[in-house]
Amino acid sequence: MHDVQNLADRLVDLKRRYPVGQPDLVTDVVLAVLGSMTGDISHRETALLHEIGALGEAVATARLEIAALKVDDITVSYIPCATDELDAIVSHTAAATESILEACETLDMLGDTLEGEAARKLQDATSKIYESCSFQDITGQRITKVVSTLKTIETTIARIVMTFGKASITASTSSPVVEGDGLLNGPQLARSAMDQSDVDKLLASFD
C-alpha cells in the first residue's frame, strides 16, 4: 500500500513538473517511475504501467507518422491550390456562359425580325441554349460544396497537427465552422434526388 502511495505521489510530482502532457514523455515517465520504484508492486499495477507505456509509444509513433505525411504541404499548399483551381473553374465557366448568353440574346433579337417557321425554329434553338446555360448554376453550386468539404478537411488536418505536433495547444472539441451552414445542401446527386415529376406528385398529394 505504501508503494502504491509512493507511485501516486511520484506521478503527481511528474504532472506538476510537466503540466502539459507530451506523448513521448509518457513513456519516459513510466520508465522513470518503474526504475525508481522500491518494494513490491502488484501485478495489476505493473500491467497498468505497461499499458500506459505502450499508449505513450503508440502516440509517439502516430506523431512520427503524421510528420512523415508532411501535413503542412496539405494545408499550406495542396488544399489552397485545389480550392483556387475550383474557384477558377467557376469563374471561367461563368465568363463563358455570359458570352454564350450574349450571343443567344443577339439571335433572339434577330428572331424578332423573322416570321413563321424560321422564327419558331430559331426560338426553339435559343430556348435550348438558355436551358443548357443553367448548367453553370448547378456546377457552381456543386463546386462550392466541394470547396466547402476541402476547407473542412483542411481545418480537421490543422487540428490534428496542433494536437500531435504542438502539445501545448489543446484541441477544440467543437465541429469546424463551415461557410453557409444555414443554407441547404445544394444540388443532389442524381441517385438521391427527386426529379420534377416526383416533386409534382408530392405537391399533388397535398391537394
Add this chain to the structure above:
Amino acid sequence: MSMDKSMNVLIVDDYKTMLRIIRNLLKQIDFNNVEEAMDGGEALSKLRVGNYGLVISDWNMQPMTGLELLTEVRKDTRLKTLPFIMITAESKTENVVAAKQAGVSNYIVKPFNAETLKGKIEKVLGNA
C-alpha cells in the same frame, strides 16, 4: 383562362446568370415586364412597394433565403395571395414539404427547361 402577360414578374436569384436565363425564357413566352432581385431582402422591399403578379424565386440565397422570403410574403396581408414559384436545385422531400407548408404555389427543380417553366406559370396563374 388567358394569362395577363403584361403583369410585373419579380425574379429572385443571387446568381446573375440565372436571372438572365430566366428573364430570357420569360421573354420568349411574352412576359416582358420582368424585374430582378439578388436576395430575399431586396425582393421583399420591391414587393412591398411595387405591384407584381408573380414571383419566381431561388431558395438558396443569403442573407434571406427564398423560403424566408416566401414566409414573409405569406405574412403580409397585401401579398399573401401572390403567386410564388420556388426554383431550386433542392428536391428532397422535406424541402418540398417545407415550401408547400410555407405556402408555395409551385416548385421547379433545377435544371429545368422552358416547357416546365411555362407549364408551371400557366398552372399557377390559372389557379390564382
